[in-house]
Amino acid sequence: MQARMSNIVMVVPGALKALQELAKSADNGGVPPRTLELVHLRASQINGCSVCVEMHSHELKKLGETDERLFAVAAWRDTPYFTDPERAALDLTEAATRISDRSNPVPDEVWDEAAKYYDEKALAQLVVHIGEINIWNRFNVATKQVAGTAWQ
Secondary structure, eight states: OOOSSSOHHHHSHHHHHHHHHHHHHTTTSSOOHHHHHHHHHHHHHHHTOHHHHHHHHHHHHHTTOOHHHHHHGGGGGGOSOSOHHHHHHHHHHHHHHOTTSSSSSSOHHHHHHHHHHOOHHHHHHHHHHHHHHHHHHHHHHHTTOOTTOTTO
């Protein structure tokens, strides 16, 4: 496998800085780091971004994530491994990532379930992280970045 081009953020360094600033802006919303990494992993799975699937799986392992939960992220609805707040975050991630799949991309019931566990600041943090990982996924998928070689 070979990428179509160098990683976009190496070609357009301002993009890297902007994305880092975007992520930093949402650092303190109250959502646990492990939940944010689950969000990143799930969106990356949906978008088929091998670079981000690999990266966020490694990040989750560093945070002490179990293999059972890592293996089950793609099927989180059908496993007993995730808490209700994590499930709400994953559901919101799927809805906000698959916005073209339905006429009401983020239904009130998905949002309201997330709002049971996350206040406005935490919801904002989740939405920023969902948007950010979707940007990374689109950069990497469009340019066919290869897992393990993204920063070359």
